[in-house]
Amino acid sequence: MAQVELLQVLGEHSPARIGDLALRQRLAASTVSGLIGQMIASGLVAREVDPADRRASVVTLTDAGREQLTAWTQAHERRLDAALASLDDGERAAVAAALPALFHLAEYLGEPPDTAADPA
Structure with a gap:
């Protein structure tokens, strides 16, 4: 499931750096790096040089990754x-009536941790 979630993020935000993916998924960069390594081996993503900073790398979806997603x-x-x-x-009507609130909730939960309001 973690790989599917990374594919989804890359489907919306590609190319992306490992650190950015980790922040979005609220995971350690080492965890994301390991998952990305597995996904590279499976042909779902590719690691490339970041055109904005040649010292860094970015991850992109491959055609196989897009097809899998x-x-x-x-x-x-x-x-x-x-x-x-x-x-x-x-x-079904109850589900339909709840959708606006659920979309709002999903948007809130999808925000990076530093922009989401702290509930504490």
């Missing part, structure tokens, strides 16, 4: 469609 997204959408179809009309 598309396949995962389509499979997830099919599972979600089947789950929603199992609900009655009232339950």
